[in-house]
Amino acid sequence: MAALLEYLPLILFFAVYKFVDIYWATGVLIIASIIQLGFYYLQSGHIATRHWVFFVIALVLGGMTVLFQNEHFIMWKATVIYALLALSLLISRYIFNKNLVEKTLLGLLNTVNEKENGRGSQLEITIPESICEQLNMMWMVFLAFISVLNLYVAYNFSLDTWVNFKVFGLMGITFLAILATMVRIYKYLPDEK
Template sequence: MATLLEYLPLILFFAVYKLVDIYWATGVLIASSIIQLAYHYFHSGKIATRHWVFFAIALVLGGMTILFQDEHFIMWKATVIYALLSLSLLVSRYFFNKNLVETALLGLLKSVNEKEQGKNAELDISLPKSVCEQLNIMWMLLLAFISVLNLYVAYNFSLDTWVNFKVFGLMGITFGAILVTMARIYKYLPDDN
């Protein structure tokens, strides 16, 4: 259910675009992002910073798309988000000496372990720093590449092609990167996981 909710704005954006047009789709993207925020608030009592950031970007660029009737503003949304993510990895690692990819991976593994073993289960896992560094660089470069690729597709192909790329291409690239990440850390996972 949580995974579906994460992708709900994107799914609705795609469906409404195919049924109506980009401006209605953008309005639905903003509205479904509000619903997503409300769900997170009522479900867990808080809203993660990333949800606020994604919503703010959707609201500003989506609002400009609707106000000025210019789809180029919404086309910039993915570029801004992926560029900010890439920049976050860069700044946190080289200015604050914190590897966000390592933090996210260990948090995810801990969460999976708690669901399988119970709340008080200890997670006996450590990832080599060199592997975490490689993965941080991989994700930083990949996110920067995606931000540029989104603009390339937006300005060199039709609106239909860009929407399909945004929904299926970006999701495919991200899924592929997740598979590479999992393959890279697999041998460091405990045998029972």
């Protein structure tokens, strides 16, 4: 259910684009994002910062797309989001001396452990700092690459190709990066009991 909610605006964007056009799809994306924020708030009593940031980007660039009837604004959305994520990893690592990939990864692993073994269960996992540094760098480069690749596809291919790339290509490439991360840390995960 959570995964469906996370991707609902994107799914609706794709469906409306295929049946109507990019401007209606962009409007639906904005409305679905508002509904998504409302659901997150009702579910947990707060809305995570990343959801606010993604919504504001969708609202501003989507609003400009609809207002000016120019699809190039919405095409920039993925580039802005991926560039901000890459910049966040860079700044947090080299200015604040924090590895956000390590923090996120261990947080996810602990959440999985709690769901499988009950609350209070602590996952005994240590990933060498050098591996975490490599992963942080890999994700910085990956996110920067994706932000540039999105613009390349947007300006060198048809609107249909870009929409398909945004929905399926970006998701597929991100899945491969997650898979590479899991392969890299697999030997450091504890054995199943």
